[in-house]
Amino acid sequence: MNITFCCTDTKADPWLKGLRAAFPHATVNVWQPGAPQADVAVVWAPPQQFLDEQQALKALFNIGAGVDALLKLRLPPGVKVVRLDDAGMSVQMAEYVCHAVIRHFREFDGYEADVKEGKWSYRKPRERQAFPVGVMGLGVLGERVARALRVFDFPVHGWSRTPKAIEGVFTHSGEAGFEGFLSASRVLVNLLPLTPDTQDILNRHTLGRLQPGGYLINVARGAHLVEADLLALLERGHLAGATLDVFRTEPLPPEHPFWAHPQIRITPHTSARTLRDESIAQIAGKIRALEAGQPIAGVVDAIRGY
Ligand code: NDP
Ligand code: OXD
Numbered sequence: 001m002n003i004t005f006c007c008t009d010t011k012a013d014p015w016l017k018g019l020r021a022a023f024p025h026a027t028v029n030v031w032q033p034g035a036p037q038a039d040v041a042v043v044w045a046p047p048q049q050f051l052d053e054q055q056a057l058k059a060l061f062n063i064g065a066g067v068d069a070l071l072k073l074r075l076p077p078g079v080k081v082v083r084l085d086d087a088g089m090s091v092q093m094a095e096y097v098c099h100a101v102i103r104h105f106r107e108f109d110g111y112e113a114d115v116k117e118g119k120w121s122y123r124k125p126r127e128r129q130a131f132p133v134g135v136m137g138l139g140v141l142g143e144r145v146a147r148a149l150r151v152f153d154f155p156v157h158g159w160s161r162t163p164k165a166i167e168g169v170f171t172h173s174g175e176a177g178f179e180g181f182l183s184a185s186r187v188l189v190n191l192l193p194l195t196p197d198t199q200d201i202l203n204r205h206t207l208g209r210l211q212p213g214g215y216l217i218n219v220a221r222g223a224h225l226v227e228a229d230l231l232a233l234l235e236r237g238h239l240a241g242a243t244l245d246v247f248r249t250e251p252l253p254p255e256h257p258f259w260a261h262p263q264i265r266i267t268p269h270t271s272a273r274t275l276r277d278e279s280i281a282q283i284a285g286k287i288r289a290l291e292a293g294q295p296i297a298g299v300v301d302a303i304r305g306y
Helices: 012-022 048-053 088-106 108-116 141-153 173-181 206-208 227-236 276-291
Strands: 002-007 029-030 041-044 059-064 080-082 131-137 158-159 169-171 187-190 215-220 238-244 265-267
Touching: 002 012, 012 029, 012 276, 041 276, 048 265, 059 276, 080 276, 088 108, 088 141, 088 187, 088 215, 088 238, 131 141, 131 173, 141 158, 158 173, 206 227, 227 238
Parallel strands: 002 029, 002 041, 041 059, 059 080, 131 158, 131 187, 158 169, 187 215, 215 238, 238 265
Antiparallel strands: none
C-alpha cells in the first residue's frame, strides 16, 4: 500500500513515524510533485495540484472535522472523503465552550478588571434561567457541548438539519425550527459545518433574533459570521459580547478591529486541536476496515457538504 501525506502547516515527521509504525509494510511519504500514485492520502488543505496528480486515490483522510477547504477542490473520481470523528476533539470543544459561557455568565472579566483596580466588589448573582444557550449543529461536537452545558443546569436548545433527541436539551430542526431556536437563545454557540447553506448564517438578522444581551461563541468557521454585523449589534447594545476562535482570514490581520474590541475575546483557532496519536489510530483503523471491505464512520457526503 502507498500512503501519501499532504498537510499544509503541519510538521510531517511525527505523522510519518506514526503511520509507518501502524503500517510497517506500506510506503509512507510526504507528497512531492510527480510522486508515484498513492492508494490513500492523509490531508489538510492540500493544493489542487496534489489532487490533479493523484487521480488513483481511493480515500482522503482529512486531519480535521471540517472538510470545507477540501470540498472546494476538484477531487479524484470516486474518492472517499473521510473526516476525523471526534478523536479527542469533542472534550476540548466542551471545555472551551463551557469556559466561555461560564466566564460570561459569572462576569469573570468584570471581576478581573475590578481586581486590577484593587477593588473588592460583589456583583448580584445572575439568574441561570435567563441565560438559555443555543447550540447550532448537533453533530459529533455540538451534541457533546450541549450535554456538557446541561451539567451546569443552563437551559440548552439545539438546532440541526434533521430532528434529534438529546436528553435535557430542547431540540429544533430545519428552516422551520430556526426562528424559534434563535428567539429561545441568549447565548449562541456555532458548531455548524461550513457549507453553501450555512455560510454567513451569523448575521444581523439571525443574531438580532437572540434575546437582548445576547452573546456569541463562534468555534466553527470564520465564514459563518458577517463580521461587520457583529460589530454593529455590539455597538447597538443588542449583543453583550462574543468569544471567537475562528475568523474569515486566519491568522487574524494585525489591523483587524476584533483584536482590541473590549467586548470580544479571541483565540487563534485552537478550541479543539487535532491530537496526533488519536488521529493516527483512528485513520489507521479506518484504512484497515476499508481494506477488509468494511464500512467506516465519518465518510463525508459531498453533496450535503459535511
Ligand atoms: P458534524 O458533521 O458531526 O455535525 C454537523 C451538525 O450540523 C449536524 O448536527 C448537522 O445536522 C448540522 N447541520 C449541518 N448543516 C445544517 C443546516 N443547513 N442547518 C442546520 N443544521 C445543520 O460536525 P462536527 O460536530 O464534528 O463539527 C462541526 C464543525 O466544527 C466542523 O465542520 C468544523 O468546521 C468545526 N470545527 C472547529 C474546530 C476548531 O478548532 N475551531 C475543531 C473541529 C471542528 P444533522 O445532524 O441533521 O446532519
Ligand atoms: C477542524 C478544525 O475542522 O480544526 O478539525 O478546524
